Amino acid sequence: MTEYSRMSKAELIARLQALEIRSPKETAQPSPTRQTLSNTALFDSEERLRAILDTAVEGIITIDERGIIESMNRAAEKLFGYSSEEIVGRNVSTLMPSPYREAHDGYIEKYVRTGHAKIIGIGREVIGLRKNGEVFPMDLAVSEVRLANRRLFTGFVRDITERKEAEKRLSYYAAIVESTEDAIISQDLSGIITSWNKGAENLFGYMREEAIGNPFAMLLPPDRLAEEEAILATIRKGLSVERFETVRKRKDGKPIDISVTTSPLRTPDGTIVGASKVARDITDRKRAEEKLAALAHTLAEKNKELETIVYIASHDLRSPLVNIQGFSRELSHACETLRARLNADVKEIDRVELKRLLDEDIPEALEYIQAGVTKIDSLLAGFLRYSRLGRAAMKVEKLEMNPLIDAIVQAMEFQIKHAGAKVIVSELPACSGDSTLISQVFSNLIENAVKYRSPNRPCEVQISGRVEKDTAIYSVRDNGIGIALEHQGKVFEIFHRLNPGDSEGEGLGLTITQRIMERHNGRIWVESATDKGSTFFVSLPTMPQAK
C-alpha cells in the first residue's frame, strides 16, 4: 500500500489502464475460470488497487464515452450520497445540477468528435449535485484512459465547500477592512508596513503602493519617533496598546490628531510576527474639545468680570448712600438744634448759631443728599446702558471707515476746536460691523484722546489702520497724559475713572467700548506711557462672520 500511495496520479492512471475496471458486483463474483496462479496474482493486485482507490481522499469516478458511470470509489459515494450499486450505469450528468446537466452530453460528444477539451487534463471548479439535492462546489480533474477498443474518462473530485467558505469569509473581511473609514494597517516587527487599507489612504494621503514596504516611521513627526519604538516594544511582549491619542504626519506634511489601537499579529502557533493598527481621525473631536475649553475659559472670564461689576457696583452705590443717610441725620441734628433753640427763651436765641445752621449746615447737607441721589441715578443709568448693549440687535454690514470717522470728527468739531486739538485721519481699511456701535467706539476713543490731553503740548490725535489676514486693526494715538502701566488694566473696568475731579463722565465709556468689541468678535487694547500718550487699538473682522 505504501508503494501505491507514493505513486503519482499519472502512474496510478497507467496502472488503471492495464486493468479492466469492472463494477463491484463483478469484482465480488470472480469467475472461477480466472482461478489460475497468474489470475490470482492479478486478482490480488486488482484488490489492492481497489483498496487504494477506496481509501483515497479524492472521489474517483469513471465514465465511458457516452457519459455512463462505470465505477465510483468510496470517497465519491460519500461525496454524492449514492452507493455504487445505485449509480453505476447511470449518466454522470445525474451528479450535476442544471444547466450543466443538460450541457454535459454535448461536452463529451464535442470532445470525442473534435478532440477539444474544456476540462480534460486541466481541472477546474465546478458545481456538484448530491443525491439529496444539495449542490456544492468541487474541484474536478478529468483524465482520459484509452483502452484497446474504447476510452474511459476518470474524474477526480474534491469537495471544496470549506475552502470556498473560507475564501468568502476572507473576501467578506477584506470588504469590511476596505469599506471602513478607519485606517487599518499592519506592519512587521521591524516596523515595515505590510498592509494598508482605503481608510489609511484617506487618512494619511499615501496610496497603498506608496506605503507597503516602507517604514511606518515615515508617518511620525520628528518629536514622536520614540513613541512608536515604545509601542513596538509592548507588541513584542504580546500586549496591545489601546486608543493611544497622538499626532501623525500626513503625506502633505500636515499633522493629524489620531487615536490608534495597536495589537500583536500572531501566526497560528502564537509567534508574534508584527502588529495591526487601527487608527481613527480625532481632529474634529480634538477641535471640539479645544473649542469647549476655550468656551469654558471665556465663561470663567465673563463670570469674573461679572463678579467685578457686582463688587464695584455695590461699592459705588454704597458711597452715595452713606452720604444720603449721613447728611439726613445731620439735617435731623440741625432740626433738633433749631427746635431746642426755638423752645428756649426767645431772648436767648443765638442768632449766629441759627444763621450758621440755616446758611451753612442745612444747605450743605441738602447739597450732599441731592448729589448722592444724582450719583445713584447716573450709576443706575450706566448699568442700564451697559446691560441694554448686550441685548440690542446688531446690523453687521461692510463699513467704509473714512466717512464714518469723518462724521464723528465733524460732530465733535466744537470740542476739538475748544481743546485746540488736531485730528489726523489716514487712509483706513474697511471692516464689518454695526455702524452705530462702531461709531460709538471711535467717538469714545477720540473723545478720550481729547479729554486726557497734556497741558504741556498741543493735543494731536492720529487715526490709522491696517489689515492683517482677515482682521482690520485701527489705532487711535494721542500725545496726552498717558496711563501708568499699573492702571492700564483698570481702564476697561466699569465706572473706573482716570481723573474724576478733572473731567466729566461716569467711567463707562471704555467699558461699553470693550463690550461692543466683544459683540463684534473684535478686540480693544491699549499701549501707553505716562506723559507720552496712549494708543488704543481696535481690531475688527474685515468680513462678516458667522456667529
Next chain:
Amino acid sequence: MVMSTKGEIVILIAEDDAGHARLIEKNLSRAGLRNTIQRFEHGQAILDFLFRRGPGPHRVDDMPYLILLDIRMPQVDGVEVLRQVKADADLRRIPVIMLTTTDDPREVERCHDIGCSSYIVKPVDYEKFAEAIKSLGLYISLVQVPEVSGK
C-alpha cells in the same frame, strides 16, 4: 525715635468722596476731637504730601501724624498708599486706619497683611457710622503717636 504726646496729632484723611470726608470731620468734632484735619482728594495727593513731592503742601518734621485712608480711590488707591507708607523706613511708624464701604474679608486681610493699624467699615447706617468715628476719636485721643522725621 521720640515718643511724644506733646504735639497735637494731625489727622490726614485721604478720601475722594467729599461728603464722606465731611461726615468724618463732623463726627470727630462731635466726639470732642479738636485735632487739625487735613484732607486729600486722592492717593497721589497724600503721597506727594508724605514724600514731599510736587508743588502742594508737604509734611513737617517732628510732627505726629495719623492717616485715615479710603481704600477705593481712582488711580492710586488706599492699598497702594498703605503699601508705600509701610515700605518707607520713616513713614512706616505712622498709624494708618483704613476706611471702606465694603467688608470684603480678602480686602481686610490684605490691608492687615501690609500693616494697617485698624480697619473701619463705613456703614450706611449713620448711627453705626457715628459710633465708629467716635471710637476712632477715642482711639486717636489715647494713642501715642511717634513723631516722624527723616528726609
